[in-house]
Structure formats: structure tokens, C-alpha cells
Amino acid sequence: MKTIIRLFGCGLILAIFSMFSNESTAREKPGNPNIIIIYADDLGYGDLSTYGGTIPSPGIQRIADAGIMFTDFYVSAPVCTPSRYGLLTSRYPQRSLHNLTGALMPGDEGHIDKTTKILPQYLKDFGYSTALFGKWHLGNSKPEYLPCYYGFDKFVGHTHGCIDFFTHVYGSLGHDWYEDCQPLYEGGYATDLITKHAIDYLSSLDGQSPYFVYMSYNAPHYGKSDPANLPANTVVLQEGERQGVNYANTLQAPENYIERFAGVEDIYRRYYSAMVSNLDDNIAKLLDYLEKSNQLDNTIVWFISDNGGYSETNFKHASNGVLKGQKASLNEGGIRIPSALCWGKNIKPGQVISQPAANIDVLPTFLELIKPERAEKVNLADGVSLVPLILGNKSIDRDLFWKYRGNKAYRQGDWKLLDDKLFNLSDDISEENDLSKVRPDIYKELNEKWEKKEKEIEQTRQKTQEKVTCAEGKNKQLFPEMPGMVSYTYRNSFSKSIALTLDTLQELGIKDMEFSNLFGETALAIRKMLDERGMFCSSFGVSYNDLVTKTEEVGNNAKALGAKYVRVASIPHNQPFTLELAQKAVEDFNKTGKLLKEKFGLTFCYHNHGFEFYPYNGGTLFDYMVEQTNPDYVSFEIDILWTFLPGQDPAALINKYGDRFKLMHLKDLKKGVERGSLSGKTDKENDVALGSGQLDIPAILKAAKKAGIKHYYIEDESSSYSKQVPETIRYLNSLKY
Missing domain, CATH: 3.40.720.10 (Alkaline Phosphatase, subunit A)
Structure with missing residues (x-):
């Protein structure tokens, strides 16, 4: 060959x-x-x-x-x-x-x-x-x-898979450069x-x-640049958007390397050659170090x-x-x-x-x-x-x-099977001459070997998966992940110092945040503080009024925070909550949810607050809202306390609507508090550490896992939150299937 x-x-x-x-x-x-x-x-x-x-x-x-x-x-x-x-x-x-x-x-x-x-x-x-x-x-x-x-x-x-070589971002998704797994x-x-x-x-x-x-x-x-912030010495191959992330695929190199290839007429080849040349020089620099330090x-x-x-x-x-x-x-x-x-x-x-x-x-x-x-x-x-x-x-x-x-290939000696073709690479390295009809014996042999290997790989993979699943199931944690935190839990602390409060949460192991207030800071400033601590904001909570009247601002702030979800936690109303209010909410949610999805790549979620469970047409007004909103643009965040307190079963509701629920607020209701209230109100001191109240947390979490809920946030509105949050975390870690 x-x-x-x-x-x-x-x-x-x-x-x-x-x-x-x-x-x-x-x-x-x-x-x-x-x-x-x-x-x-x-x-x-x-x-x-x-x-x-x-x-x-x-x-x-x-x-x-x-x-x-x-x-x-x-x-x-x-x-x-x-x-x-x-x-x-x-x-x-x-x-x-x-x-x-x-x-x-x-x-x-x-x-x-x-x-x-x-x-x-x-x-x-x-x-x-x-x-x-x-x-x-x-x-x-x-x-x-x-x-x-x-x-x-x-x-x-x-x-x-790639980043901007100068700014170290992955498109508009943001910073992706780490030391020891910290930004x-x-x-x-x-x-x-x-x-x-x-x-x-x-x-x-x-x-x-x-x-x-x-x-x-x-x-x-190629680099993955933010098209809104392209650095110098960059040439764009393609711009696009994927799942709300804007990006520009770019070729980038230091200026002196671009000048080194000034004679290359094609600009894309010129920049690429500069990148390769820089890579080669860095390899030479490494070899020089090894040689000078007598390690080579x-x-x-x-x-x-x-x-x-x-x-x-x-x-x-x-x-x-x-x-x-x-x-x-x-x-x-x-x-x-x-x-x-x-x-x-x-x-x-x-x-x-x-x-x-x-x-x-x-x-x-x-x-x-x-x-x-x-x-x-x-x-x-x-x-x-x-x-x-x-x-x-x-x-x-x-x-x-x-x-x-869906394509397959197999090499044996000089012979190569490629889908339905056969090549002899010893004299056809460019794979131009299909020999499957000339040497049907080899074509058949390589096909059979490929199929045998594929079968062995799949059978072994399945057996390995079964062993892993079985081993995990013997002592499998029900909730192995660290939950997120709703900023409202630490609202008083955040009002004094966002940075110090994030430090406190970081010490608890919290990384995932749902911010429902910017606490006087800009979204970008909060994002920077999160990045510095290896934390992130997955959901941004806003008022109903801001959602409807300031949708663009909401979307921009959510993107700046790095959030994937925008959440509204209540609907303005005087008691009782009515069908007309539910209909108006459905109209507003469908409209704003569509805009947030199509323009910002964000998913809108409505958070139930108890009053939505007024009876209606054999079900409740919450059922009406789920059924009438467009699932392409409207999802839900289930607050399990505000589902349980009005008399509903959170696990049953999750099983009923499955993946319409994307987010969850983890809360428990103090023992002895009477259920059935549709007011959407209760004493904040009725919030207790998970596992110490009335809710069947394991059943709820099993339903949530089955439904594929993406983010779980601790919310504790009580004055005892600093004591109860660690208790909640320990309880979640203790749960087994």
C-alpha cells in the first residue's frame, strides 16, 4: 500500500x-x-x-x-x-x-x-x-x-466541542473556560x-x-463565537441559532500568523493555515521544553x-x-x-x-x-x-x-467495506473503484464480520447496562442530584449582598439557581457572580405584569442570566379565581410563550399557587389552563405545597400531565395545617423542612423522575430557612428507591 x-x-x-x-x-x-x-x-x-x-x-x-x-x-x-x-x-x-x-x-x-x-x-x-x-x-x-x-x-x-479562541465563549451561551472545573x-x-x-x-x-x-x-x-461580539482576526464561516443559542462558526488566529500566510488567496484557507501553523509552533514549544529540561x-x-x-x-x-x-x-x-x-x-x-x-x-x-x-x-x-x-x-x-x-465500514488488511461498496486501499486509497461485484466473496465476508461485530457490541452493551442498572438499583438514591434554590428563600440575605449569599449557597453545594428578583443588580452582573462560583441560573421568575408588558426586557434579562426558563408564579386576581381570568391568562401565556421561544429560545413556565384548583367542568381551572395552553410555548412549574394545600395530590397531577411539568418547587407543609384552602395564602411559618411535614415526598419525586422534570428548586418561605434548608438537603440525600 x-x-x-x-x-x-x-x-x-x-x-x-x-x-x-x-x-x-x-x-x-x-x-x-x-x-x-x-x-x-x-x-x-x-x-x-x-x-x-x-x-x-x-x-x-x-x-x-x-x-x-x-x-x-x-x-x-x-x-x-x-x-x-x-x-x-x-x-x-x-x-x-x-x-x-x-x-x-x-x-x-x-x-x-x-x-x-x-x-x-x-x-x-x-x-x-x-x-x-x-x-x-x-x-x-x-x-x-x-x-x-x-x-x-x-x-x-x-x-x-468548540469555543471562541479569544473570548473563550460558546456562542451566546457564554463562558466555557475552566481550571479544575471552576470558571x-x-x-x-x-x-x-x-x-x-x-x-x-x-x-x-x-x-x-x-x-x-x-x-x-x-x-x-473552527471557533464558536458570539455573533454579537466578534473579536478581531476572525473570519466567519457560518452564523446560526440552535436551541436559543446564537453562534458564529469562525476561523481565528493571532495576527502575526495570519500575516505569515498573506500569500494564500483564499481567506478561509489563509486563516485555517494560520491556526495550524500556530498549533505546530506550540507543539515545537512543548518539545523544546522537554528537551531543555532533559525529559525528552x-x-x-x-x-x-x-x-x-x-x-x-x-x-x-x-x-x-x-x-x-x-x-x-x-x-x-x-x-x-x-x-x-x-x-x-x-x-x-x-x-x-x-x-x-x-x-x-x-x-x-x-x-x-x-x-x-x-x-x-x-x-x-x-x-x-x-x-x-x-x-x-x-x-x-x-x-x-x-x-x-446509519453508515458502516469495516477494514481487513487492504480491503475496506463501506456501506454497499468494497474497495482495495492498496491501489485505490481514494475509494473510486467499487469491487463488490468483482470480489463478492470478500464483500460477503466483510459484511458478515461487520454484522457479527455489531451484534456482539450491542449484546455486550445491553448486558453491561443491565448489570449497572441492577447494581445501582440495590441501593439507588431516589434523589442523587443536588437540588437548586429559589432566590426567594434567601430574599433578605440577597437584598443585603448577592455575592455573600451566593457564597453561602455554594458552601451548601447549591449550583442551580432560580432568580425571581435581580435585587438592584443587572442580569449580567449576577451572571458574572454565578460564573465565578461555578453556579448557574436555569430559571428567571418575573411578575405576570412584566411578562405581558415587558416581554422583550424579560427575554433579554433571562438570556443575560443564562436561564433557559422564564417563570410566572401567580395571576393577579380578587377572590375567587374565575374562568374569565383563566381564559385571559391562557391567551397571554400562549402569546408571550411563543415570543420567548421563537425570539429568545426560552421556555415559559407557569407556577401554580393554589387558587387555580377551583372546580370547573368536572375538573379544575388548572386543568383548563393546561389543556388550553399550547404545549409548544407553555409549560408548568409545579409547586408541590401549593398543589397539596388546596386538596390535590401532587404525584397524581404530575402523572396526569407528564412532561408539561418542566420545573418543581420542593416544599413541605407543617403537620396539623388543614387542607382545602383555595386562597393561595398560608402562614409562611407553615413551610417546614422536607420530610418533616405532610407531603409524601418519595411518591412525588418518583412521579417527577418518570415525567422527566428538569430542575428542582428548594423554596422555604419561613424565617427558619437557614436551619431548614440543610435539613432538606440531608433528607433528599437519604431517600432510596
């Missing part, structure tokens, strides 16, 4: 991993090597001069010259998230238990299951210090899905900052134990790209060379990537290896190099150790499997 140099498309891995010139020498050397993986993002197979491309890459060339350049290196998927899953777990992404088969987007709940052990956790078992600098993109919908909870001692970078605000170009933080970290180590550093650069993936000989450096580049869309700013297809394709241009590896003087320089290998092989390779006797006992499902190939240039018998968006 022709020797071709390529880079991983959506990500580039540079792993610095000390290697020996032969297998026996490697195992005899005392102490374990340091490991650095450099994972580039959306780097094209034909971009780098190392692989015959037009963008000079002397930094990456140093790695190839000092060790090995792979010509047939693959990734487990043609997009970011599943490629990273494959790298860190040694598994095909179809084995993931939480939907990591495609690129995660804001709001997605996908993550690595806690029972799945990943690369840094394995290495910590061998005494390694571990760090991630750059892109995570393996789950951020809950704090416990961030890299700090998966074996990384240190983390500086971003959690979404970090600093200036600088993201690629430069990743390298700076990595070198600072390496300089801080005492040298007594080996280290693993995962340098997950976002470059040269005992450090394994492995450079990989996470998938192919955009060679066909987005103005074709990347190049995959002779390869057909691009990112998100199972053609070679989507999954075959550049990769190079060196280990100082411990590995023979100038090697070119053309045998198929993949990112799922990285973990088992490290394990065999570090502890070969233990590596044999670890079941990594799909990856194989490349030690014989790397240290002895011995061939490895292995096939490769892909499944993505």
Missing part, C-alpha cells in the same frame, strides 16, 4: 511516550515513561507538510523524524466526542452507555458511565500524575461529568494558553513520579488528530489530500488521520509504519509498556497493543469496525 502521512481529522493527538528500541530493553528500564498525548481537532489528512501538504509543520515533523510516522492510522469515529471516547476507553463508541456515538451539543446529557475506567484512571493506578489541557467534550450537563471526576488531577480548558477568566489565544498551562504544570512537578498529560487542542477546529528521552509523545478536516464543506478550508470524504464521513477522509510518535533515543528514528492502527490501541499499548503482566488481565474490548509493531516492527492481526449515522 502507498505510504501516506496524515493527521487525525477532528482532533490531533500528540502523545509523548518514552519508547525503547526493542521490547526487552523497554521492559528492563527502571521507572515508567512520561506520556503526552497531543490530540488535534479537525486536522486534515493532507494539510501538513509532514504528510505532503502545503502548511509547514516543522514541529510535528520533529516527532516523525525522531520516531514513527503512521500512514494508516484511524480513529474510532469521524467526529469529536466518539473519537475521544475511543481514545480514552479503548472501546468502540457504540459500547457507551450514555449516547456518545455522535458529537455532544449543549443540553445533551451524554457522558462516560462511572463504571467505565478511562486512560488517566488506569495510569493513576501506576502512580502517574494526570492532567488535561484543552478540550473535554465528553459530557458537561452535570458537574460530575467533568474531567475532574474521571481521574484527571489537573484540568484547564473547555467542556463543549477561569483570562486573556489569550486558546491554543497558546493550553501550551502555557501545560508547561507551567510540568514545571511544577517534582519529578518523583511519572506524568500523563493529555493536550487536547481545539485547533484547528523518557517521554512518549504521540500526536493524533481526532478526525478528518472540512475538505468539502465550510468553504473547503481544510485538505484531506487524496482521501475521499471529510469529517462526519466514513470515507478515508473522515477517519484516517495523521499520527506520529517518538520516545527520545529509546525508539528508532525515521520509521514509517503503514499497517492499520487506531486510537483505540493507544491505551492497551501504554498498559503493556508500563506493566505487561497486568495488561494481559485487562479487558479493553476493542483495542490491541501496538508494542510488537512499534518496538519490533512486527505485523498485528487486527480488523477495524465503524458505525456512524
Whole structure:
């Protein structure tokens, strides 16, 4: 097969991993090597001069010259998230238990299951210090899905798939730059900052134990800028809106790098080349540090790209060379990537290896190099150790499997099955000549192997899921998450100092806020205070009058806060609440809910307050409001006290209306208080800690989980809230199924 140099498309891995010139020498050397993986993002197979491309890459060339350049290196998927899953777990992404088969987007709940052990956790078992600098993109919908909870001692970078390289935001969604899972605000170009933080970290180590550093650069993936705040040295590929988030996909680079490619006529290629060149210089800077600090000989450096580049869309700013297809394709241009590896003087320089290998092989390779006797006992499902190939240039018998968006691929030797076609890559690397009719025997064999592998993966995944579910169910918490807080609970404290009150809530572990007052501050100022504490506002409560008469202002404030929901907690009325008032509310809610959804991407919720349960037509006026409002524009927040006090069953109401309820106020009613009042009023001291009152909290929470309620907020209107809130949290933590 022709020797071709390529880079991983959506990500580039540079792993610095000390290697020996032969297998026996490697195992005899005392102490374990340091490991650095450099994972580039959306780097094209034909971009780098190392692989015959037009963008000079002397930094990456140093790695190839000092060790090995792979010509047939693959990734487990043609997009970011599943490629990273494959790298860190040694598994095909179809084995993931939480939907990591495609690129995660804001709001997605996908993550690595806690029972799945990943690369840094394995290495910590061998005494390694571990760090991630750059892109995570393996789950951020809950704090416990961030890299700090998966074996990384240190983390500086971003959690979404891409960010603005200068302002570090994800479009209008806001700030996405962290240190140790807390927001970090600093200036600088993201690629430069990743390298700076990595070198600072390496300089801080005492040298007594080996280290693993995962340098997950976002470059040269496009940035995700806020179209309302585009920085200089930015060119826009596309603008759009998704689930209320406005964004501009951008190419961005420091000015001196753009000037370096002034001769490139196509502006998109010019900016992209500048980004790649900056990345290469940062890799060279890292290598210089390792060399000057005498670490290069005992450090394994492995450079990989996470998938192919955009060679066909987005103005074709990347190049995959002779390869057909691009990112998100199972053609070679989507999954075959550049990769190079060196280990100082411990590995023979100038090697070119053309045998198929993949990112799922990285973990088992490290394990065999570090502890070969233990590596044999670890079941990594799909990856194989490349030690014989790397240290002895011995061939490895292995096939490769892909499944993505209904497409399939399978490589065996030089043969590749791609959907209903068959190619011989030894003389058709561009996948132009379908040989399925010429070699029906091979076509049938590869189809059967693909189907067998798919079946095995799915059966194993299901069994694993059943085991995890069974184990969790034996002692499963009913409410494992930390609830949010309604600002009204701490209204007096917030009126004195928002910052100090947030500090108090942070100490309790509260992160999710529902603000029903701005307390004299701007929404942006509150958002900044939240970001600084790793907190967020998911819901913004306003008055009925403000909703109707100041809808635009409400929407702007909610977006500034970072909220996804706008909530109204009552309807102005004189007793009793009437059908006419309910009809007017329905009209107003449908109208304003539509505007909030279509213009701001916000979901409107009405919060019941007890008086809505007047009888009407065999049900109640609350039933009328639910049935008459448009579910596309109007949802509900159930206040369980203000459901129970009027004589209703909160669990039954949730079961009745299911996902119309998006939010919940967690409250309990003092024992002995008589039910049946439709006034919407009760003494505030009737609010008690959850579990000490009249409500059946476990039954309510089980119904809420089934309905898929998104956010739960503690609301305690009593003067004893500072004592009762911790009691409520402890009670929730104690509940079991």
C-alpha cells in the first residue's frame, strides 16, 4: 500500500511516550515513561507538510523524524466526542452507555458511565500524575461529568466541542473556560494558553513520579463565537441559532500568523493555515521544553488528530489530500488521520509504519509498556497493543469496525467495506473503484464480520447496562442530584449582598439557581457572580405584569442570566379565581410563550399557587389552563405545597400531565395545617423542612423522575430557612428507591 502521512481529522493527538528500541530493553528500564498525548481537532489528512501538504509543520515533523510516522492510522469515529471516547476507553463508541456515538451539543446529557475506567484512571493506578489541557467534550450537563471526576488531577480548558479562541465563549451561551472545573477568566489565544498551562504544570512537578498529560487542542477546529461580539482576526464561516443559542462558526488566529500566510488567496484557507501553523509552533514549544529540561528521552509523545478536516464543506478550508470524504464521513477522509510518535533515543528514528492502527490501541499499548503482566488481565474490548509493531516492527492481526449515522465500514488488511461498496486501499486509497461485484466473496465476508461485530457490541452493551442498572438499583438514591434554590428563600440575605449569599449557597453545594428578583443588580452582573462560583441560573421568575408588558426586557434579562426558563408564579386576581381570568391568562401565556421561544429560545413556565384548583367542568381551572395552553410555548412549574394545600395530590397531577411539568418547587407543609384552602395564602411559618411535614415526598419525586422534570428548586418561605434548608438537603440525600 502507498505510504501516506496524515493527521487525525477532528482532533490531533500528540502523545509523548518514552519508547525503547526493542521490547526487552523497554521492559528492563527502571521507572515508567512520561506520556503526552497531543490530540488535534479537525486536522486534515493532507494539510501538513509532514504528510505532503502545503502548511509547514516543522514541529510535528520533529516527532516523525525522531520516531514513527503512521500512514494508516484511524480513529474510532469521524467526529469529536466518539473519537475521544475511543481514545480514552479503548472501546468502540457504540459500547457507551450514555449516547456518545455522535458529537455532544449543549443540553445533551451524554457522558462516560462511572463504571467505565478511562486512560488517566488506569495510569493513576501506576502512580502517574494526570492532567488535561484543552478540550473535554465528553459530557458537561452535570458537574460530575467533568474531567475532574474521571481521574484527571489537573484540568484547564473547555467542556463543549468548540469555543471562541479569544473570548473563550460558546456562542451566546457564554463562558466555557475552566481550571479544575471552576470558571477561569483570562486573556489569550486558546491554543497558546493550553501550551502555557501545560508547561507551567510540568514545571511544577517534582519529578518523583511519572506524568500523563493529555493536550487536547481545539485547533484547528473552527471557533464558536458570539455573533454579537466578534473579536478581531476572525473570519466567519457560518452564523446560526440552535436551541436559543446564537453562534458564529469562525476561523481565528493571532495576527502575526495570519500575516505569515498573506500569500494564500483564499481567506478561509489563509486563516485555517494560520491556526495550524500556530498549533505546530506550540507543539515545537512543548518539545523544546522537554528537551531543555532533559525529559525528552523518557517521554512518549504521540500526536493524533481526532478526525478528518472540512475538505468539502465550510468553504473547503481544510485538505484531506487524496482521501475521499471529510469529517462526519466514513470515507478515508473522515477517519484516517495523521499520527506520529517518538520516545527520545529509546525508539528508532525515521520509521514509517503503514499497517492499520487506531486510537483505540493507544491505551492497551501504554498498559503493556508500563506493566505487561497486568495488561494481559485487562479487558479493553476493542483495542490491541501496538508494542510488537512499534518496538519490533512486527505485523498485528487486527480488523477495524465503524458505525456512524446509519453508515458502516469495516477494514481487513487492504480491503475496506463501506456501506454497499468494497474497495482495495492498496491501489485505490481514494475509494473510486467499487469491487463488490468483482470480489463478492470478500464483500460477503466483510459484511458478515461487520454484522457479527455489531451484534456482539450491542449484546455486550445491553448486558453491561443491565448489570449497572441492577447494581445501582440495590441501593439507588431516589434523589442523587443536588437540588437548586429559589432566590426567594434567601430574599433578605440577597437584598443585603448577592455575592455573600451566593457564597453561602455554594458552601451548601447549591449550583442551580432560580432568580425571581435581580435585587438592584443587572442580569449580567449576577451572571458574572454565578460564573465565578461555578453556579448557574436555569430559571428567571418575573411578575405576570412584566411578562405581558415587558416581554422583550424579560427575554433579554433571562438570556443575560443564562436561564433557559422564564417563570410566572401567580395571576393577579380578587377572590375567587374565575374562568374569565383563566381564559385571559391562557391567551397571554400562549402569546408571550411563543415570543420567548421563537425570539429568545426560552421556555415559559407557569407556577401554580393554589387558587387555580377551583372546580370547573368536572375538573379544575388548572386543568383548563393546561389543556388550553399550547404545549409548544407553555409549560408548568409545579409547586408541590401549593398543589397539596388546596386538596390535590401532587404525584397524581404530575402523572396526569407528564412532561408539561418542566420545573418543581420542593416544599413541605407543617403537620396539623388543614387542607382545602383555595386562597393561595398560608402562614409562611407553615413551610417546614422536607420530610418533616405532610407531603409524601418519595411518591412525588418518583412521579417527577418518570415525567422527566428538569430542575428542582428548594423554596422555604419561613424565617427558619437557614436551619431548614440543610435539613432538606440531608433528607433528599437519604431517600432510596
